Amino acid sequence: MSQFETLRFEKNNGIATITLNRPDAANSLNLAMAQELMQAAILCDSDRDVRAVVITAEGKMFCAGGDVQSFHQAGEQAPQLIKEITANLHAANSRFARMRAPLIVAVNGTAAGAGFSLAMAGDIVIASDNAKFTMAYTGIAVSPDGGSTTLLPRLVGLRRAQELIFTNRVLNAEEALDWGLLTKVVAADQLAEETAKLAAQLAAGPTEAYAQARALLLSSYENGLECQLELESRGISHCVGSRDGQEGLGAFVERRKPNFTGE
Incomplete structure (x- = not known):
């Protein structure tokens, strides 16, 4: 292509x-x-x-x-x-x-x-x-x-x-x-x-979690601790609310392999 x-x-x-x-x-x-x-x-x-x-x-x-x-x-x-x-x-x-x-x-x-x-x-x-x-x-x-x-x-x-x-x-x-x-x-x-x-x-992984992690690592070069802590809080909250976040939690509790879709 x-x-x-x-x-x-x-x-x-x-x-x-x-x-x-x-x-x-x-x-x-x-x-x-x-x-x-x-x-x-x-x-x-x-x-x-x-x-x-x-x-x-x-x-x-x-x-x-x-x-x-x-x-x-x-x-x-x-x-x-x-x-x-x-x-x-x-x-x-x-x-x-x-x-x-x-x-x-x-x-x-x-x-x-x-x-x-x-x-x-x-x-x-x-x-x-x-x-x-x-x-x-x-x-x-x-x-x-x-x-x-x-x-x-x-x-x-x-x-x-x-x-x-x-x-x-x-x-x-x-x-x-x-x-x-x-x-x-x-x-x-x-x-x-x-x-x-x-x-x-x-x-095949949790793409949205990767995205949040990449953004956090990039911003860590310039942010102070409190700012970075707030961004981490928002990031993990966003991930938990995503489709893959819910799948990850469910798979952990149910002791099965997660099926991530990138959403």
Whole structure:
């Protein structure tokens, strides 16, 4: 059902899968891909039948970051091009962060620059054992984008974030796992299977509870304790009143497996 040129978009059994599809260009992010990521994010955010979202990539690379060739070719127009690309990329990031469905990122190879930023956006991040991670931005004399200056310090701490940004240190998959950037590392030939299994589990889960949990975690960065406590109270109350909430309570009392519908 893909309607895009730079990525594939497929929806099956409540799972939306977005596959970056510029393997000949290392899945680097050009204007077209940024625009299509934003459009795909809107589809995921708007469709209540989507109960889990997967982002992965075609080929040996996850994403090499921005399409430096197109930036260079733009010459004096490069600043305007970058503003347009980041406007679309950041709109996509915002919608992925605020949609109700949980986001899984399956990193099949090197994630650099904006690719690293995109990988960090996942609620769950699974990487193949041959994946590598590097910020790369300052290597071409630019500063980070894609939300990385918010996410990276919160995941690894300020000192490690500074090291990754200023030195462009390359982390292998096991190091990235140890640093807290990943959820899990699997063998390259098991990545698709492990991702599909996890996506199916989440798509069959209590989507509204996931949505409330995602929103609470996002707002915890900026709220004080009392504000967050009130949001937690409202969130759990909303969940209990939902169809899945009632199903979850009933299944617990009746000692049976719940059947969640995402409502």
